[in-house]
Amino acid sequence: MIETSNLTKYFGKLCAVDALTLQVNSGEIFGFLGPNGAGKTTTINMLTGLLRPTSGTAMLSGYDIQKQSLQAKAILGLMPDTPQLYETLTGKQFVRMVADLYEVPPKKAESEMAFLLEQLELADAADDQIKAYSYGMQKKILLISLLVHHPQILFLDEPTSGLDPRSARTVREILRERCEQGCTVFMTTHILEIAERICDRVGIISKGQLIAVGTLAELQQKQRELRAQPTDTNQHQTETLEDIFLDLTSDFSKD
Secondary structure (H helix, E strand, O other): EEEEEEEEEOOOEEEEEEEEEEOOOOOOOEEEEOOOOOHHHHHHHHOOOOOOOEEEEEEEEOOOOOOOOHHHHHHHEEOOOOOOOOOOHHHHHHHHHHHOOOOHHHHHHHEEEEEEHHHOOOOOOOOOOOHHHOHHHHHHHHHHHHOOOOEEEEEOOOOOOOOOHHHHHHHHHHHHHHHHOOOOEEEEEHHHHHHHHHHHHEEEOOOOOOEEEEEEEEEEEHHHHHHHOOOOHHHOOOHHHHHHHHHHHHHHHHO
16 A cells, blocks of 8 residues: 655755655555654655655655555645644544545535534533644645545554543554554554554664564564574563664664
């Protein structure tokens, strides 16, 4: 569903993303992890057509995001870490506007919106102007606007930051339901426990380079092999994603 080949971005002499080659499967929740400044947001911006790569390609469901941008953008939804919304609109007006842009039939949009507003406990504030919303509420109304048109691919930059625990859990449940229906989720997060709990696979990027990719079990096995540790060592059998992340990024920063 998502495929990159040698995707590279320079800002002057700084290489923000270095020859990223990656495949993400249909129906998968893929966690894209890395330290601050590793290249995560730059990658998402290239994948969604907001930023032109220096070189390399990015394909979304077979569409080249640079050469077939309209077709590619029609099947994706993007939630940045910091929502940029029309604050004088009400929550419902904003969702309806986005639904209209994606040509969602009005009755279907209204039904989907009502269901999602209830799920994310935002129904009581749906007629309020967005400028009165908290950061977490803004993220929820933006997510609702994306989900209404049922995108094939969701790009989510820190989707649960700013959310209370109940809302964060609801978002995770919604994402899993959508993936079971065929949606693909590409998400970043600094909360590694969430990535470990929800993601089917993760990729770890550091200094613009993809240094590991796989399921938690595959990354654990890779770490055992790198450390030449026996597979039955209890310490490594219980190694968390946080342990692996810190280990890999620490080693990489020393190279």
